[in-house]
Amino acid sequence: MKQILALAFATLLAACGRSTDVTLYVALDQEHSEALVRRFEEESGLRVNARFDTEASKTVGLVSAIVSEKDRPRCDVFWNNELAHTVSLGQKGLLEPYASPAAAGIPAAFKAEDGTWTGFAARARILIVNTDKLGTDRSAWPTSIEDFADPKWKGRCAIARPLTGTTLTHFAALRFALGEERFQAWLDAIQDNVVWLQSNGATMRQTADPQTEIAFALTDTDDFHVALQKGHAVGAVFPDQAEGGLGTMLIPNSVAVVRGGPHPEAAKKLVDFIVSEQVEAILAASKSAQIPVRAAVQGPESAWILGIDDFRPMVWDADEVASHLAELSAAFAQRYGGTR
Amino acid sequence: MPRPVDLLARLPLAFAAAFGVLCIVLPIGAMLLETVHGPDGFTLAPWATILATEVDRQQILASVGLGLVAVAVAIVFGFGHAWLTTATDLPGAPVLGPLGIAPLVIPPILVAMGFADFAPASGFWFCALLLGTSYAPFVAVMTARGLRAVDGRSYEAALVARGRGPAEGLLLRSILPEIAAGCLFAFLFVISEHGVPEFLTVKGKAWHTYAEGVFGRWTRRATGVAHEDVVSPIVAAVPLIAITSLALWAALRFRARSMLRSDFRPLPTRTLGKWRLPALLLPVTYLTCGVGVPIFVMTRWAMGSTQTREPMSVDILRRSFRAGLEQSGDDLGYTLLLALLTTGLLLAVSIPAARAAARRFPAIDHLAVLPVAVPAVLLAIGFVKVFNSPVAGSLYDAVGYDVYDSMGVVGCAYAARFLPFGVLTLSQAVRRLPRSAEEAARLTGRGPVACGLRIHLPALLPAIWSVACLTFVLAARELDVAVVLPAGNDTVVRRLSNIVHFGGEDAGGALALMLLVAVTSLPILTVLLTGRKLRPLS
Numbered sequence: 001m002k003q004i005l006a007l008a009f010a011t012l013l014a015a016c017g018r019s020t021d022v023t024l025y026v027a028l029d030q031e032h033s034e035a036l037v038r039r040f041e042e043e044s045g046l047r048v049n050a051r052f053d054t055e056a057s058k059t060v061g062l063v064s065a066i067v068s069e070k071d072r073p074r075c076d077v078f079w080n081n082e083l084a085h086t087v088s089l090g091q092k093g094l095l096e097p098y099a100s101p102a103a104a105g106i107p108a109a110f111k112a113e114d115g116t117w118t119g120f121a122a123r124a125r126i127l128i129v130n131t132d133k134l135g136t137d138r139s140a141w142p143t144s145i146e147d148f149a150d151p152k153w154k155g156r157c158a159i160a161r162p163l164t165g166t167t168l169t170h171f172a173a174l175r176f177a178l179g180e181e182r183f184q185a186w187l188d189a190i191q192d193n194v195v196w197l198q199s200n201g202a203t204m205r206q207t208a209d210p211q212t213e214i215a216f217a218l219t220d221t222d223d224f225h226v227a228l229q230k231g232h233a234v235g236a237v238f239p240d241q242a243e244g245g246l247g248t249m250l251i252p253n254s255v256a257v258v259r260g261g262p263h264p265e266a267a268k269k270l271v272d273f274i275v276s277e278q279v280e281a282i283l284a285a286s287k288s289a290q291i292p293v294r295a296a297v298q299g300p301e302s303a304w305i306l307g308i309d310d311f312r313p314m315v316w317d318a319d320e321v322a323s324h325l326a327e328l329s330a331a332f333a334q335r336y337g338g339t340r
Numbered sequence: 341m342p343r344p345v346d347l348l349a350r351l352p353l354a355f356a357a358a359f360g361v362l363c364i365v366l367p368i369g370a371m372l373l374e375t376v377h378g379p380d381g382f383t384l385a386p387w388a389t390i391l392a393t394e395v396d397r398q399q400i401l402a403s404v405g406l407g408l409v410a411v412a413v414a415i416v417f418g419f420g421h422a423w424l425t426t427a428t429d430l431p432g433a434p435v436l437g438p439l440g441i442a443p444l445v446i447p448p449i450l451v452a453m454g455f456a457d458f459a460p461a462s463g464f465w466f467c468a469l470l471l472g473t474s475y476a477p478f479v480a481v482m483t484a485r486g487l488r489a490v491d492g493r494s495y496e497a498a499l500v501a502r503g504r505g506p507a508e509g510l511l512l513r514s515i516l517p518e519i520a521a522g523c524l525f526a527f528l529f530v531i532s533e534h535g536v537p538e539f540l541t542v543k544g545k546a547w548h549t550y551a552e553g554v555f556g557r558w559t560r561r562a563t564g565v566a567h568e569d570v571v572s573p574i575v576a577a578v579p580l581i582a583i584t585s586l587a588l589w590a591a592l593r594f595r596a597r598s599m600l601r602s603d604f605r606p607l608p609t610r611t612l613g614k615w616r617l618p619a620l621l622l623p624v625t626y627l628t629c630g631v632g633v634p635i636f637v638m639t640r641w642a643m644g645s646t647q648t649r650e651p652m653s654v655d656i657l658r659r660s661f662r663a664g665l666e667q668s669g670d671d672l673g674y675t676l677l678l679a680l681l682t683t684g685l686l687l688a689v690s691i692p693a694a695r696a697a698a699r700r701f702p703a704i705d706h707l708a709v710l711p712v713a714v715p716a717v718l719l720a721i722g723f724v725k726v727f728n729s730p731v732a733g734s735l736y737d738a739v740g741y742d743v744y745d746s747m748g749v750v751g752c753a754y755a756a757r758f759l760p761f762g763v764l765t766l767s768q769a770v771r772r773l774p775r776s777a778e779e780a781a782r783l784t785g786r787g788p789v790a791c792g793l794r795i796h797l798p799a800l801l802p803a804i805w806s807v808a809c810l811t812f813v814l815a816a817r818e819l820d821v822a823v824v825l826p827a828g829n830d831t832v833v834r835r836l837s838n839i840v841h842f843g844g845e846d847a848g849g850a851l852a853l854m855l856l857v858a859v860t861s862l863p864i865l866t867v868l869l870t871g872r873k874l875r876p877l878s
């Protein structure tokens with residue numbers, strides 16, 4: 001009984017508040033980011049108050065918190081597992097420019113011109129293919145997002161509804177990459193061909209599941225890697241790699257210093273750590289198999305997940321996408337949110 | 341000049357009022373104010389977007405339909421379970437009864453994932469069945485509460501004078517306030533659920549609920565700059581409030597009447613005769629769907645069913661529990677402590693509020709429902725606005741303690757969100773108390789404090805225990821508020837949500853089982869330790 005009381009008291013004390021040197025909001029899965037946070041604490045001697053997001057809230061929880069806390073910022077550093085919401089925070093004037101010396105090796109395409117965010121450790125938007133359903137002959141596999149419009153795949157391919165997360169960012173980027181007319185035509189063509197699911201995790205599960213009809217789906221490399229690690233019969237296709245093709249969408253993690261945060265100096269040290277080569281390498285080796293944006297950093301072990309120099313990424317303008325995300329989100333909600 | 345004892349008697353109500361202002365009126369008011377305060381001053385333009393599109397209207401109809409069908413399911417399971425385990429000689433009733441609350445412990449999204457794991461579970465009807473089962477405990481607990489509050493002598497008198505049918509009709513009418521309250525709670529939770537409808541419409545999208553639409557608008561708020569985008573999820577919540585008000589109006593039409601007297605006798609136990617064993621089918625089906633299948637699936641997950649590298653085994657089960665404990669042992673302790681804090685706070689507020697609602701201010705019943713009518717994320721962001729405002733900040737600096745970053749603010753948010761359970765349940769219970777006892781106490785010179793402590797509190801104790809159990813369970817599994825407030829970061833359900841999402845079903849299954857045991861054991865142990873004196877669990 002004494003032990004239980006002691007534990008309860010300790011929990012109460014911990015709950016009532018602890019002194020922290022820097023506050024970090026993390027949208028990257030807790031499973032991967034928590035150990036890195038602890039590592040930073042050990043290396044720097046600083047105490048980090050880390051808040052993690054949930055997949056259920058799809059980044060919205062932390063982004064909403066940062067926006068709502070703007071009159072009295074609590075967060076020093078925002079580590080997002082994607083880019084568009086971070087850019088959006090920058091456009092709202094909530095981020096402080098900081099050019100980390102540790103990010104010197106990161107290509108300029110992954111850094112904000114005004115220094116408000118730095119991208120690193122990316123996920124690619126790939127096609128996950130069930131090798132039992134489609135066979136191992138890769139020439140029979142889909143190779144492009146245009147394949148979602150092919151009638152021969154009707155009911156056998158899946159995409160998450162583009163209302164949140166990386167799928168929303170991807171669709172928004174496609175809107176500008178393809179142009180309005182071509183994009184709408186593509187949406188019309190895939191409308192009834194595709195099975196619309198609720199998340200990238202679901203597209204992965206449905207494809208990996210031998211009981212379903214779904215043979216391939218659009219998902220993120222981290223979700224694909226989970227299926228691979230669980231021993232499912234899956235392969236990956238980096239889509240649109242043909243000459244003149246769109247290229248594969250790449251969405252990096254992003255980190256930013258929050259304007260007016262209570263611990264600006266410690267925030268910079270934390271950003272230096274997060275964008276370091278060491279962290280990129282750890283994330284590449286982790287279950288989420290993130291793709292390092294520095295070619296020099298060792299990539300994921302799996303041969304299915306290509307290195308940054310081994311495929312052609314799709315060109316997209318994060319500022320343009322972020323500034324239209326709200327409007328496109330509303331339009332997609334109308335298209336994919338009703339009764340059909 | 342009021343006597344000190346009168347002032348003392350007003351303290352609990354003053355505390356409740358202060359809580360109501362600080363944790364309900366200000367957060368929700370701050371959010372609503374945002375909608376009319378545009379960049380160019382006062383505007384009502386965002387309000388013109390409410391239900392403006394065909395999609396919105398389809399979604400709201402889908403939500404109401406889902407809510408009504410799920411409530412029907414909840415009545416079948418909840419009412420049936422409560423009636424059989426409370427009022428009949430069903431075998432095993434003392435054990436089966438308290439288990440009636442268990443389906444509430446497991447978040448419905450996990451139940452949905454569990455069902456989908458081994459059966460083609462999808463679509464409107466399955467969603468209604470699943471949500472109806474998940475929220476049937478509201479109806480079960482309330483019905484059981486009502487059945488225990490009815491004077492058995494009035495039932496027996498009707499039975500002797502008018503026969504079985506009219507007697508049962510009288511009984512049903514007597515417990516209608518509780519059944520209606522249980523249905524209201526179930527309805528509110530079903531129509532505000534966005535995760536399960538989204539998950540269960542996996543194969544071939546056919547319909548979406550309004551809560552899904554509201555949730556999607558948070559992305560617009562997070563990324564948008566235009567006033568219309570920023571306030572879109574707030575104004576979108578207005579139809580939900582309107583529906584809730586309508587449902588509340590319907591539920592409150594059945595006001596409880598004074599029933600308890602000094603010679604109160606509980607309802608007689610009905611003998612089921614030859615139906616004794618067949619009747620077991622209902623509670624067994626209910627508990628199998630609500631608890632058995634989820635436990636089965638979670639156990640399979642914990643044994644490694646979602647991976648194909650090695651066969652399922654007890655060894656994997658052991659590893660999963662170890663991993664679950666390593667990752668979330670502290671979170672489990674934190675969650676239970678938070679649930680206890682929430683329960684204490686909610687009771688401290690709802691007891692005086694319910695007494696006031698039953699005796700002097702019936703409008704309190706209506707106002708108390710507001711926090712559960714608005715989406716949880718909206719309430720939580722309202723909390724951020726109030727408890728992290730510059731004014732609050734300077735107050736924290738002055739006292740040297742940061743409330744915003746503490747468990748206290750999450751406890752307050754949870755207590756505010758679940759306040760209707762306390763206020764509605766207890767106000768119905770107070771209405772069952774005869775005023776004559778209070779008047780007699782006053783005539784003999786007893787003050788309001790003595791009246792509250794010696795007359796109301798003992799009579800309300802079973803209802804208080806019902807509320808405490810419901811609040812404890814709900815607080816242990818709340819997610820939406822936890823993702824917005826800083827101190828909600830350490831709750832086990834938030835961790836569970838992440839683990840399961842990222843393919844960690846093994847540790848997630850183990851963690852869900854630990855949560856289930858931890859949360860249900862406290863009410864059940866208390867029932868056992870108090871010799872079933874406190875047994876209002878259905």
